[in-house]
Amino acid sequence: MRWRILVVEDEEGIREILSEAFRRQGYTVMCAADGDQAVDLALTAVPDLIILDLMLPKMDGWEVCRRIREEQELRHVPVIMLTARRDERDAVAGLEAGADDYVRKPFSIPELMARVRAHLRRSDSPQGGEVQISMGNLTLEPQGDVLVDGRPLDLSPTEHRLLEVLMSGRGRLVSKEEILGKIWGHVGSDSRTVDVNVFRLRRKLEEAGARVTIKTVRGRGYRVMEVS
Numbered sequence: 001m002r003w004r005i006l007v008v009e010d011e012e013g014i015r016e017i018l019s020e021a022f023r024r025q026g027y028t029v030m031c032a033a034d035g036d037q038a039v040d041l042a043l044t045a046v047p048d049l050i051i052l053d054l055m056l057p058k059m060d061g062w063e064v065c066r067r068i069r070e071e072q073e074l075r076h077v078p079v080i081m082l083t084a085r086r087d088e089r090d091a092v093a094g095l096e097a098g099a100d101d102y103v104r105k106p107f108s109i110p111e112l113m114a115r116v117r118a119h120l121r122r123s124d125s126p127q128g129g130e131v132q133i134s135m136g137n138l139t140l141e142p143q144g145d146v147l148v149d150g151r152p153l154d155l156s157p158t159e160h161r162l163l164e165v166l167m168s169g170r171g172r173l174v175s176k177e178e179i180l181g182k183i184w185g186h187v188g189s190d191s192r193t194v195d196v197n198v199f200r201l202r203r204k205l206e207e208a209g210a211r212v213t214i215k216t217v218r219g220r221g222y223r224v225m226e227v228s
Contacts, residue, residue: 002026003027004028006041006047008061009033036059080119136226137209167224
């Protein structure tokens with residue numbers, strides 16, 4: 001299978017470098033130079049992963065990501081954001097808009113490739129473990145379905161894997177280091193990536209009426225707990 005990568009980058013030189021690097025690794029590459037083109041291309045030729053620059057003409061990367069996450073067929077496509085801005089709030093805003101990961105410019109091609117492979121492996125691998133795990137009215141089934149009172153809960157691959165890691169602990173404290181290792185492989189990712197994905201997952205659980213919450217243990221990690 002040839003994975004399809006959509007590279008969204010307005011700087012031609014960076015776009016060409018990334019395109020050539022991905023093609024050498026056997027990927028099929030599509031390119032967009034602005035936000036409008038990125039959304040149109042993603043909808044017409046659904047990619048397996050998107051590399052998305054934040055600072056784009058016509059529509060910035062935050063809005064592109066939000067538009068992508070509104071589309072059912074694109075909701076589960078991994079998005080890695082690129083940012084040249086040093087303010088951590090920009091990267092966090094990208095994650096909150098729906099991105100799975102972010103990389104700061106200037107970046108290392110081998111590091112970016114490692115992150116791409118990690119996200120593609122996760123999105124391609126069957127979700128779910130060997131046994132059913134239930135807490136409160138939340139059930140993680142062996143085939144990968146997540147149910148709240150029997151109703152399916154729509155999660156991204158990253159959110160699903162995060163819930164699986166936390167629920168497999170059955171209430172024990174799971175450190176950020178363990179989460180980073182199991183989900184992102186520690187490759188260049190930091191604890192803020194974990195924090196934002198936990199926040200997103202916690203919000204989805206609350207909105208779905210799950211009687212389970214994710215408790216933050218400051219400076220240590222997270223644990224899932226039943227709530228009344």
